[in-house]
Amino acid sequence: MRTRITELFGIEHPIIQGGMHYVGRAELSSAVSEAGGLGILTALTQRTPADLAKEIARCRTMTTKPFGVNLTFLPSVNPPDYPGYIRAIIDGGVRIVETAGNNPIEYLPVLKEAGIKIIHKCTAVRHALKAEAIGCDAVSVDGFECGGHPGEDDVPGLILLPRAADQLTIPFVASGGMVDGRSLVAALALGADGINMGTRFVATQEAPVHDNVKQAIVRASERDTSLIMRTLRNTERVLRNAGVERVLERERALGDTIKFADIAEDVVGIYPRVMIDGEVEAGAWSCGMVAGLVYDVPSVGTLIDRIMTEAEAIVRKRLSALL
Ligand SMILES: Cc1cc2nc3c(=O)[nH]c(=O)nc-3n(C[C@H](O)[C@H](O)[C@H](O)COP(=O)(O)O)c2cc1C
DSSP states (O other): OOOHHHHHHTOSSSEEEOOOTTTOSHHHHHHHHHTTSBEEEEGGGSSSHHHHHHHHHHHHHHOSSOEEEEEEEOOOSSOOOHHHHHHHHHHTTOOEEEEEESOOGGGHHHHHHTTOEEEEEESSHHHHHHHHHHTOSEEEEEOTTOSBOOOSSOOOHHHHHHHHHHHOSSOEEEESSOOSHHHHHHHHHTTOSOEEESHHHHTSTTSOSOHHHHHHHHHOOTTOEEEEOGGGTOOEEEEOOHHHHHHHHHHHHHGGGOOGGGTHHHHSSHHIIIIITOOTTSSOOBOOGGGGGOOOOOOHHHHHHHHHHHHHHIIIIIIGGGO
């Protein structure tokens, strides 16, 4: 299947694995790239730029195919060493960067000068248009159902994607709620050039996370996520658990007077405990509504082959039979 995204990134299938804190490491990203998709390492999971350089080198020993690096620009009191991470990306010969969070404009010139292709992840058409205007090569359009940060507009993919298709000139992938061949065909029908998946890739054999996390996703239904931090205008979709209930309770009690410090103990430093130690109830971790459609823990290769085979069957058989 050829789309503007497969052409832009030099990949076989229009399937991207979005950056994921503590999940986007070499094991998963190389497996996605080896299977013909685009794997993406998560820069900020590596404590220092030197650690990221090592992770890029490690990923390169595991695949000869293109892979990318995610740079998430978060609101933060002590910002990470972004110039250092960018240097590691450039020196590591990475050709694709997924930016997310704040507008990446400050770092675009240096990335573009190094010949790097940028795909910016955003949750609103106006932000996608901004990304196009500042020179991003593609965007990943994340609907309200997505795991992680869906923004504050609450527009689901079924509306957001065709709106993006109507407005954008650059290629874009559909993100949020993507899981199988049906979602790939639907995304293409809505005007996207491929899909970006997070939650589905966590529940794969190669994802370097504790099995408890994979099983929690398999067990979860589409009704088992919650939105936290809306009161701070930093909304995150997470799997509901005891820690998340505590956050929601404090948000209800404190309303607009809430400060980040009031919930910090259930949202800061949680990822290593969940992803490495398997303490899935430790606090808040991102998970999409699509967990309700994740029924198994296949290898990445099996998953990607299954998506492509199913998508082809839908187009060739089910849809063409309607004509
Ligand atoms: C466990 C987890 C961690 C994530 N961490 C990040 C991150 O650090 N940076 C980022 O840009 N997106 C992050 N995301 C969002 C994903 O890259 C992707 O956009 C999202 O999961 C798509 O929605 P889906 O989960 O419905 O597939 C994360 C998602 C999950 C599930």
